[in-house]
Amino acid sequence: MTATHAPGRTRPMRFAPDAEAHREVLETILTLRLRQLARISGLVAKVRPENAATLVPLLERLPELPAAARATLARDPYFHASFTRLVTALRASDPVAARTATDRLTSSLLLPAAGLLPGPVQLQAGQGGGLSLGVGGPRLRDHTPAVAGTVHFRGAADGGLHWFSESGASGTLSPHASQRPVLDGDDERLPPMLAELAADPKSFSTEHVRPVTAGHALTQRFEDVCDRLRAAWPSMHDEITANVSLVVPIHSLQTAAFSNTAWQGAVFLRDDFTDPLFLAERLVHESSHLRLNAVMAVTDLHTHSWDERVDSPFRNGPRPVAGLLHGAFVFTRAAEALLRISEGTGDAERGARQAKALVEKVDIALRTVRVAVRLTDEGLDFMNDIDRARLSVVSHCGHVEPADDSDYLLGEM
Structure with missing residues (x-):
């Protein structure tokens, strides 16, 4: 999402959620x-x-x-x-x-x-x-x-x-300004714009997904997860509120969730909202992509060209350098969200196992970053910040075994 040839100064990117930044x-x-x-x-x-x-x-x-x-x-x-x-x-x-x-x-x-x-x-x-x-x-x-x-x-x-x-x-x-994410699959602009997105060879999602109406059950489940995030990780909830204005429920056979650099402010989630941990993981993951997309539009975190590629644990085959940085960031944030919202519940062990599976891939990614990626000073600080957060997640997970790759993880790889 290139924004300018002359980036403006913004606060350094950090792992911690920051709505105002x-x-x-x-x-x-x-x-x-x-x-x-x-x-x-x-x-x-x-x-x-x-x-x-x-x-x-x-x-x-x-x-x-x-x-x-x-x-x-x-x-x-x-x-x-x-x-x-x-x-x-x-x-x-x-x-x-x-x-x-x-x-x-x-x-x-x-x-x-x-x-x-x-x-x-x-x-x-x-x-x-x-x-x-x-x-x-x-x-x-x-x-x-x-x-x-x-x-x-x-x-x-x-x-x-x-x-x-x-x-x-x-x-x-009259003017309308919602201050929270809107769950909406009925906007008449969505079908043709999603068709164009699927036809774009550079798009993450090449499947032609179909937006669906956000009925009462979907809306209630989405709001319940937002409430759990607000209670467990207030700063993340605040950042999502600042960062995500549109959540589109989609019918999809292959795609569990996606965001796109052009669609700043929108995430697309498959309409199986029955598992709150899964939904929270997807929401934090995709909203964090949007957060980093915006920052990378105005701040250089590495010195590679857009088409230079490196090995990645998040997808099959070499991926763009930016994708490796994205993966390290969003997987670590999703892991922390899983720990926070499952703590003290019957899902605590399941949340820890999935969190551990996520950060194990982050560990591999950060090793690649250290040897194969030319980071700027701001990029190096950011990666070190992510590594500290990863180690904290590992410590909180304890000795549980990592979960098998979920459908969502397989889609990410």
């Missing part, structure tokens, strides 16, 4: 992306000429967004994924992909930037009148022809949005 990193990334959108506003307008008169001045003024709107936008994975897709499409001279990405980007910008809108914007509602703005925010969904087709938006005096369709339906939307 993550907010600072997101602010750095957002600032750089808003500046880039201002610079390429003319190119964006060319692929969406019907909105050009509004898009150009809107994009040019994005760096002026107030703090609350910036915080909302920084946590919106649809914004980050659409931004990445747009820049990639423009570089590839792909006007069709650029137009689609522009519409998705605009839908993320409308509410946070409503006060900057100089005029009306047109967007196409999805089938049945579905059109979402932001993550977990207002959603036009009326399964009648009344809202189908083109929807026009105009900023309202109170910072909201007036909208009306060509059939005469209309309404007003």
Whole structure:
């Protein structure tokens, strides 16, 4: 997730969860992306000429967004994924992909930037009148022809949005900013964006997964695990709240969970939420990937090129250097989470066995790092920090035997 050619200064990366440090990193990334959108506003307008008169001045003024709107936008994975897709499409001279990405980007910008809108914007509602703005925010969904087709938006005096369709339906939307992860598989942007992700050969998940509705049972199990994390590891819960805004339950045959560098703020979890230890391990693991993705976008932890590879205990065959650092970090954090949430329960031994299996792989990874990876000073401090956390986990596990590789571990390897 390359953010800039001139990284801003952020606090050094540490193993310990730090919600405030993550907010600072997101602010750095957002600032750089808003500046880039201002610079390429003319190119964006060319692929969406019907909105050009509004898009150009809107994009040019994005760096002026107030703090609350910036915080909302920084946590919106649809914004980050659409931004990445747009820049990639423009570089590839792909006007069709650029137009689609522009519409998705605009839908993320409308509410946070409503006060900057100089005029009306047109967007196409999805089938049945579905059109979402932001993550977990207002959603036009009326399964009648009344809202189908083109929807026009105009900023309202109170910072909201007036909208009306060509059939005469209309309404007003107010800004929305959720401060906790939203469990949502119903956003109409998800299916096509996940299809594009599966078609990308550089993507982790090449399986075309299907988002599913988050019913009452899934929601309750997810909230129960979040409550257990809050009680057992408050700082991790706080970081996840700052770091993850969208959790998408998915139907998948091969993939237990994944995140993606383009989708900053989103994790995708297979909808088998019945085992709280498994769910907590996946949530901490994937959210920690997002945390490190963001840091590595603005801070150099090693001096290797993106395509240099080393042996890895986390996947079959040589993997990129960044993947080895990621694995050491996220596996150690997941191991600590397992120990913390299972301590004093009937699952304590199972949690310790799985934690030990995770950190045994981290030990192998750190040995490779010491002999095969050129770390920066910040990278060396970070790896040493992870090693101290690994040793603490080993000490707390005691003499239990490590668990056999779980389906999730096998997927990671």
